[in-house]
Amino acid sequence: MKNKTLLICTIIFFLIVNTNYYWEGIIGKLAMLFSLLLILIFAILCFIFFYQIFKSIKEKFTSKLRNISIVVLIIVLGLTFYKPNGIVDFEKLDGKDLLIAERGGVADCSIVFKLKENNHFFQRNVCFGIEKTTGKYSIKNDTIYFSNISLRKKDYYKFGVIIREKKHNKMLGEISLYKTKTDKMPLKIFITKNNLK
Known part of the structure; x- marks a missing residue:
């Protein structure tokens, strides 16, 4: 159950980061505060990623859901680090x-x-x-x-x-x-x- 919640939260984080073009102007003065919150969530997800790797090594990668969570975390954290404003440049569209x-x-x-x-x-x-x-x-x-x-x-x-x-x-x-x-x-x-x- 914890891995499903982690998977859902990771995907929601990814969607929020990748749609910031649409919402950052709407929330106005709160955008900086919200950006700090997203940085904090990114750091927490990094910590969770290493914790999941550690647990997965102990279990010899037998938990399919944990392995999927690790792969999703690698993709989301990697893309967010590489493209912090989102993978699509909506302004060019x-x-x-x-x-x-x-x-x-x-x-x-x-x-x-x-x-x-x-x-x-x-x-x-x-x-x-x-x-x-x-x-x-x-x-x-x-x-x-x-x-x-x-x-x-x-x-x-x-x-x-x-x-x-x-x-x-x-x-x-x-x-x-x-x-x-x-x-x-x-x-x-x-x-x-x-x-x-």
């Missing part, structure tokens, strides 16, 4: 990145803003939690207009202005995001990749 802009801040806070080829945008803010915002965009001249903003972020920017610069260092210009036309303090994000036509 959303389409090719046409523009990427990034901004770092204090306390290791960061913003990543992406325009995808399918007219969807994606913004990920990491600062004592994870917040994701998605929606659609359209471009007219050097202005990006946002629509269909994800429900989690009700007060998002209405538009952004692309300011292109000559290539120096890694920056290719910047995007200034505005909440209104009278906004005097836009959020400036520095462009690191620009494949827009």
Whole structure:
């Protein structure tokens, strides 16, 4: 019975780790706490793995369920160690990145803003939690207009202005995001990749 429970818990852990793309933005500020919990569970599963190996050696590998648990633990722990954000990069399924802009801040806070080829945008803010915002965009001249903003972020920017610069260092210009036309303090994000036509 204990090995069945271990098997089920290991598979649930694997599914949670591999679907973090979908849930990490939903839980927001709790994402860091939840990540620490997953690291703790990973450490516990490592300890259980070595304990199961020890017991299996004592039993001369006669318990079929224990052997299956060991194999599943090897696969789950190995894949989680190798790909801690999941084995599938779900963001790539959303389409090719046409523009990427990034901004770092204090306390290791960061913003990543992406325009995808399918007219969807994606913004990920990491600062004592994870917040994701998605929606659609359209471009007219050097202005990006946002629509269909994800429900989690009700007060998002209405538009952004692309300011292109000559290539120096890694920056290719910047995007200034505005909440209104009278906004005097836009959020400036520095462009690191620009494949827009």
